[in-house]
Amino acid sequence: MTSGAARVSAFAGLLDQPLSRYIPGNAPTATVKLLEKDLGITTVGGLLDYAPRRYIRRGHLQLLSDLIAGERTSFVARVESSSTRRMQRDPRRSLTDVLVSDGTGASLKITFFNAYTAQKELPVGTHALFTGKPELYRGYLSMTGADYAVVDTPDSVTDFTSQSGEVYPIPVYPERGKLTTPRITRAVQQLLLTADLDSLTDPIPQHILERETLVGLAQAYRDLHRPESVDAFQAVQERFRYQEAFVLQTELARRRHEHASQPVAERPARADGLLSRYDAALPFTLTDGQQAVGEQIRAELAGTAPMNRLLQGDVGSGKTVVALRAMLQIVDTGGQAAMLAPTEVLAQQHYDKIVTSLGPLARPDQLDGDPDGTKVVLLTGSLPTAAKRVALLDIASGAAGIVVGTHALIQEKVQFADLGLAVVDEQHRFGVEQRDALRDKAGHTPHTLVMTATPIPRTVAMTVFGDLDVSTLRELPGGRRPIHTHVVGLAEHGPAWERRVWALAGEHISRGRQVYVVAPKIGDDAALPPFDSLRGSLLAAQEAGDDGDGPEPATVQWLERLISAQPELRDARIAVLHGRQDPLVKSETMNRFAAGEIDVLISTTVIEVGVDVANASLMIMVDPERFGISQLHQLRGRIGRGEHESTCLLVTRSDPEHPGRERLAAVAATTDGFELAEVDLRLRREGNILGASQSGRKSGLRWISALRDEALVARAREDAEAVIAEDPHLARHTELLAAIGRVVDENSQAFLERG
Structure with missing residues (x-):
């Protein structure tokens, strides 16, 4: 087998060389040390790949005394003074005036709008190459919004100037610490002179x-x-x-x-197995999408290559049914299937849903059960010790064909008899190590099915999940009612609309329905403002604090007091749910809500994933601009899961011009998660589409x-x-x-x- 060292090509040979070999001397060496300290760049390839963030467009290099109004030009000048002032018409905006000269006695005022960067990068004494178009104003030349690149001396710009005086595009690099663009530029230009780039072998x-x-x-x-x-x-x-x-x-x-x-055991479907019996007893018809994806999975489980599939589907598209049918096919061959869920609430709900849908097939050891069925086991961290011991024995012996759990599934003491399929729900909530740990429990390569209810644009799917086969469910099962979503702008509509929000909640409850109220924060009793002084109103509370981005976000604890004080809701049964609560308290609260014992559940985003209460027909999100589009869509998906008409109110106190309002309008305009995923990508301007790598460092794309x-x-x-x-x-x-x-x-x- 060829060693890694022997396989290193010319491409790697030069690009992996230390910078110090190609940038000798004292001053450049100091820059090399800074590149390592501030940017983590130590190699030739690292510096060559450090792309400029922008370029200053070329212009003819001129003296200030030769500038002509209306003609784009470039010149080198020294900053003589700099001042910033607020605009009279809009005090929130500012102007920075920079006076520059080029040593010939001529000077020019350059004005930058809202230019914190220019104010910071152009202190008095700085030399820079400026590019722009001067204009006449009250008989004098001046310039607005010039491009610029800081240079060490007026002469250093000649490196980018042709013999005719024409300036090439000037690279401007992302700066950090003491690494300014001139310093980075010098290091790069030195490298281009000393490194034999023509020796590189192309990877394409x-x-x-x-x-x-x-x-x-x-x-x-x-x-x-x-x-x-x-x-x-x-x-x-x-x-x-x-x-x-x-x-x-x-x-x-x-x-x-x-x-x-990596070969795996063939696990074909059985004509007389649990899967066929489950299908025969289904009280509904599978959608075309569920049937098509089911056939894909059925064939892959029957093959000798391990399935490695991503199943994406909008909220309520029936992914769990698809996953359960795959698990039953594995159990039919004597294997085990495990479903990993991110929270105990969701793990409990998956367990309950599986047990309920299987009916007697999930109770092989009970009098009313089917002896040919399979045992379904739940394993979570909060499970009592005795129950946990029994669950571990069932898993290790193979008595449990289906295992549902949280991170507790990947603990060292958990051993499977024959794990044939690992199902990971809401895969983005797990780290790589956690998913690998579950697959390692098999002792061999199991089939893998990961699921997400956050639709993924095609390019992102090809790039981030390109090692997976992707299946998509686009249809919603029959019986799902549309969700009507409305933006409730309190800033422009006032107290009357707020009163109507709580009145509507009372109307839903009077019809026997249930209501979710979602807040961005949990809150702290000790930090709550005097309730009476806020007059029991979201709008009145707006002045209680400002975190620089609008009003202080609503909290679960404050909303509990606010809602309890509403005349229409004084007799309502109200409860709170949030992440600081004990897992048993959270599970009990959710179970009570699912059983109809709670009318209004005030919660943080812990209800975002998986909680299924068919009787909940109204969701009120307070300060929803604090959430992203996908999160808003996920939260909204908790309603509309039954036969009742459902409504989602996005109650915002932000100004109509607030950037978050565009997100709210997008969510109100459609319930298509795939369409919203594209909107989200466009509004966020992609950012780092790969996210922060789960090792704690970014792994974003630079060019795509x-x-x-x-x-x-x-x-x-x-x-x-x-x-x-x-x-x-x-x-x-x-x-x-x-x-x-x-x-x-x-x-x-x-x-x-x-x-």
């Missing part, structure tokens, strides 16, 4: 470079840091966008191939856009699959293997292991 195969008309790797690095034109940089973007997609998709394809090559690059990612995926099909271990693509190693290191690979 030549035929793909030609098909995609991509610039080569060496030239791409040169044009990234020293582009001679905007076109050159655009070519660099195309190059690195494809490379990022291709490298990640190759690693995902490699993982898929490796997983598929989930909003723009679906076709590119799809092409890269096809190319990656072709490479892995011919060379599964990348023995003939050592430069690509090295590229994967640099991108997917031990600290950033967690996002690739979500399956």
Whole structure:
């Protein structure tokens, strides 16, 4: 077997070299130390991959005395003074005036709007290259909103200037600590001079470079840091966008191939088994989507390659039924299936739902049970010691065919007799190690089914979950009633609308229905403001505090007092639910609500996942702008689960111009989770679509856009699959293997292991 060291290519050889070899001397060496300290960059590749955050567009380099109104230009000048003032028309906004001169006796005032960055980066004495368009104002030239790049001296800008005086695009790097753009620029330019970039071997195969008309790797690095034109940089973007997609998709394809090559026992469905008997007793008809996904899973469980599937479906789309049918197929072959849930409340609900839906099939050891059924066991941390001991014995002996639990399932003392299927519900709530620990319980590779009720845009799914086969449920089972969602803006509509909110809650209760009230925070009794002084009103409470982003968010504890004081709700049975409560208290409260013993449940987002109460027909979210779109959609999905018409009220005290209002309007406009996922991605401008890696470090994409690059990612995926099909271990693509190693290191690979 070829060693890792022997497989390191020229690509890895240069790019993995320490920077100190290529940036000698005292001052550059100090920069090398800062790059390691402030950015974690220690290698040639690390610095070459540190892309500028923007470029200043080229202009003709001129003296201030030669500037012409209306003509875009560039000049080097020194900051002589800087002052910031509030705008008279809008005191929330500010202006920063910077006076600059170039040593010829000429000066120019440059005004920046709301420019905290300019105020910080352009103190008196700073030299910078400015680019913009001067205009005449009251007979004098001035400039508004210039681009700029700080330089060490007026002469240092000549590095980016042609013989004719034309300025190339100037890179501006993300700065941190003492690492300013000039300092980073000097280090990069030194590296470009000393490193033999032409010796690099490209990780992208030549035929793909030609098909995609991509610039080569060496030239791409040169044009990234020293582009001679905007076109050159655009070519660099195309190059690195494809490379990022291709490298990640190759690693995902490699993982898929490796997983598929681990044989598992065939577990075909039985014509006379539990699955067929369960299907025959179903009181409803499976949706077309449930049937289609069920057939996919049935075939994969019967095969010799381990299933590794992501099942995504909107709130209430019937994922649990699909998962249970898969578990029954495993049990029919003598194996065991385990479902891992993120909370005890959800684990209990899954257990209750499975036991209820199986009926006699879940009670093989009871008089009213079916002797040919299977035992269903619940294992959670709060289970009494005696009950836990019995559950552990049932799991170890194989008496329990289906096991439902929380993190308690992955404790060392839990041993399975024959774990054939691991089901992970709400997979985004678990760390990689936790899911791996459950699969390790099998002693071999089990089939894996991970589920999410948060719809995932296609590009994100291909990138984040590319090592999984993805199934999607889009239909809702029959009987689900539509949820009517309304934004209740108290800032513009006043106390009358607030009174109507509580009156509506009373009307639902009078008809025998139940109500959720959701708050962003739990609250603290000791920190509660005097209730009487707030006059029992959300609007009156608005002045009680301001955290800089509107009113102090509503809390569960304060809302309990507020709701209890409403005339329409004084006789209502009210309870609270939040994460600080003892697990037994939470379970008891939820069970009482499900049993109809509580009229109004005031809760934090602990009800977001899985809680199913068909009689709840009204949800009131207070200060909902504090939540994201997917969370709002998940919360809303707790109602509309029965036969009753359901309503969701998004009660906000924020101003109509508040940025969170756009999210609320989007949620009110549709109940389609897939549509909302696209809106969410667009409103958040993607951010870090991969999230923070579960090792605690970010693993975001630098070049790919989930909003723009679906076709590119799809092409890269096809190319990656072709490479892995011919060379599964990348023995003939050592430069690509090295590229994967640099991108997917031990600290950033967690996002690739979500399956």
